[in-house]
Amino acid sequence: MADHIHPVFERMLTRSEREQRLGQRAKVLWFTGLSGSGKSTVAIAVEHALFEAGHFAQLLDGDNIRSGINNNLGFSLEDRRENVRRIAEVAKLYKESGVITLCSFISPTREIREMARQIIGPEDFLEVFVDTPLDVCESRDVKGLYAKARRGEIKGFTGIDSPYEAPEQPFLHLKTEDAAPEESAGQVITAVNSIIQLK
Amino acid sequence: MADHIHPVFERMLTRSEREQRLGQRAKVLWFTGLSGSGKSTVAIAVEHALFEAGHFAQLLDGDNIRSGINNNLGFSLEDRRENVRRIAEVAKLYKESGVITLCSFISPTREIREMARQIIGPEDFLEVFVDTPLDVCESRDVKGLYAKARRGEIKGFTGIDSPYEAPEQPFLHLKTEDAAPEESAGQVITAVNSIIQLK
Numbered sequence: 001m002a003d004h005i006h007p008v009f010e011r012m013l014t015r016s017e018r019e020q021r022l023g024q025r026a027k028v029l030w031f032t033g034l035s036g037s038g039k040s041t042v043a044i045a046v047e048h049a050l051f052e053a054g055h056f057a058q059l060l061d062g063d064n065i066r067s068g069i070n071n072n073l074g075f076s077l078e079d080r081r082e083n084v085r086r087i088a089e090v091a092k093l094y095k096e097s098g099v100i101t102l103c104s105f106i107s108p109t110r111e112i113r114e115m116a117r118q119i120i121g122p123e124d125f126l127e128v129f130v131d132t133p134l135d136v137c138e139s140r141d142v143k144g145l146y147a148k149a150r151r152g153e154i155k156g157f158t159g160i161d162s163p164y165e166a167p168e169q170p171f172l173h174l175k176t177e178d179a180a181p182e183e184s185a186g187q188v189i190t191a192v193n194s195i196i197q198l199k
Numbered sequence: 200m201a202d203h204i205h206p207v208f209e210r211m212l213t214r215s216e217r218e219q220r221l222g223q224r225a226k227v228l229w230f231t232g233l234s235g236s237g238k239s240t241v242a243i244a245v246e247h248a249l250f251e252a253g254h255f256a257q258l259l260d261g262d263n264i265r266s267g268i269n270n271n272l273g274f275s276l277e278d279r280r281e282n283v284r285r286i287a288e289v290a291k292l293y294k295e296s297g298v299i300t301l302c303s304f305i306s307p308t309r310e311i312r313e314m315a316r317q318i319i320g321p322e323d324f325l326e327v328f329v330d331t332p333l334d335v336c337e338s339r340d341v342k343g344l345y346a347k348a349r350r351g352e353i354k355g356f357t358g359i360d361s362p363y364e365a366p367e368q369p370f371l372h373l374k375t376e377d378a379a380p381e382e383s384a385g386q387v388i389t390a391v392n393s394i395i396q397l398k
Binding site: 011012013018020021037044047048049056058059060063064068069071072082086089090092093097099173192 | 210211216217220221243246247250255257258259260263264267268271281287288290291292293295298318339
């Protein structure tokens with residue numbers, strides 16, 4: 001019985017073993033930008049492009065996070081921090097699994113993105129600034145949120161009555177105003193291609 | 200510019216596309232049992248065995264969850280529920296990514312495991328009861344927790360002053376007392392093998 005105390009394997013599979021299996025280096029691409037900037041649209045295009053190139057990536061965004069692990073959080077400052085903290089922790093788990101992880105969240109302040117960077121690990125955190133002017137985002141207003149914010153029906157809306165702090169030195173600065181999403185996605189792929197290759 | 204409103208791809212990659220790529224069906228194996236029952240030891244052996252068989256699996260256990268996404272939770276009843284809720288949500292994300300997910304947590308009550316089952320989806324939730332008698336777990340006491348619980352230094356310790364409710368109809372019932380961990384792992388592999396194969 002004493003043998004049972006000692007695990008057959010002392011440890012879980014390592015990130016390196018998983019990366020070898022998937023044929024890639026895992027990184028976290030953190031897409032930040034205003035609501036309606038096209039973050040998720042670009043990230044979805046990147047996910048598909050990576051997949052077609054033989055990689056294995058996973059997008060985390062409002063659709064699969066707010067409805068699940070973060071479904072008990074609101075929009076207070078404290079809850080927004082906890083929202084991003086949990087996202088960063090999930091992204092870290094995925095990265096340790098060897099998966100290229102794409103996170104698409106407004107994450108409006110430098111402080112909140114710095115927290116994510118520290119949780120994920122600075123060497124694995126690649127910040128992608130989806131830079132779309134406020135007036136363009138507001139004119140799209142796909143979900144009608146800007147209209148509501150202007151009418152005061154939503155408080156603390158980023159860009160309207162809550163600040164968005166642009167990244168100072170992002171890994172990649174995408175100016176989307178005159179670019180189709182697939183062009184922006186192409187810029188991302190070009191920028192990460194050498195980083196995600198196994199040497 | 201109007202084109203930018205419509206995503207190039209309407210949706211993220213599907214679970215099915217990911218399963219095809221990884222060559223497997225994704226399921227969640229939920230290992231439940233007392234502290235010291237050998238849950239994680241067996242689950243680690245299963246993770247390695249699946250990997251060697253060409254599958255892609257990820258173990259979630261106290262080591263990577265309590266230190267990360269659940270590092271702001273204590274051991275109150277409310278926090279224990281939130282602990283398992285978040286684990287189940289992470290497991291669901293992994294499953295949707297096409298990854299075979301192994302969860303190793305005491306998860307002592309039927310109600311708490313039922314919550315996990317509902318979050319993950321009953322058809323994807325495979326409960327593995329790691330059935331090791333309390334006296335065996337206590338005699339191992341790898342982390343000295345049972346001794347502390349007996350001295351009253353830990354309150355609400357499962358098996359001592361907090362109940363463990365054994366699963367009534369688990370997917371798999373492992374009696375580990377007279378089995379080496381690799382034997383138990385072999386039983387798991389045999390039980391799931393046909394389920395995780397792509398048809």
